Amino acid sequence: MSSVAAIVLAAGESTRMGTPKALLGWHGLPLVAYQARELARVDAVGEVIVVTGHEPDAVSGAVRAIPKTRTAQNARYRAGKVSSILTGLDAVSRGAAAVLLLAVDQPRPAAVHAHLIGEYERAAAPIAIPVHAGRRGHPVLFAASLLPELRRIDEETLGIRAVLERHADEVLPVPFDDPIVLVDLNTPADVADADDARA
Helix, strand or coil: CCCEEEEEEECCCCCCCCCCHHHCEECCEEHHHHHHHHHHCCCCEEEEEEEECCCHHHHHHHHCCCCCEEEEECCCHHHCHHHHHHHHHHHCCCCCCEEEEEECCCCCCHHHHHHHHHHHHHHCCCEEEEEECCEECCCEEEEHHHHHHHCCCCHHHCCHHHHHHHCHHHEEEEECCCHHHHCCCCCHHHHHHHHHHHC
């Protein structure tokens, strides 16, 4: 079984939300703690790297007790998401077979990660992406062979989108019945909609 390094991007200022998204309540936990806990529950995940930036002490404190989890501080988080991705990639342990990339505002239960990783391992594809009702979701799983390419991304070339476009014919779409793979909590209305869906 692969040893997957999971990267949770939790460095942003959450300007559209009006409060740090990483610290929002979700299933009785701060959102970042929920994310780290669910990832840590997956046997194939060897480490969970939470990239901090805005309010680093509060975010780090929220995940301190979660197994397999550590933080990486992005001092340049205001430069954009790519800087946080690169910070996370720099923290990946040598020997990781794959990297799973997820933003903190995209909450996913452990079953989603486990199924995505399982299908990726069976297909031996370099990239795996969850799909629901014809739409691509998150997280995105990259084989370690793509790490050198991922480490060269920048904001000007659209970050990981450019990597996905270069490898479009090699992407494994993994179907999910659950629309949770599409959830993205950017605004208070998104949180309310997600809460309604969970009710």
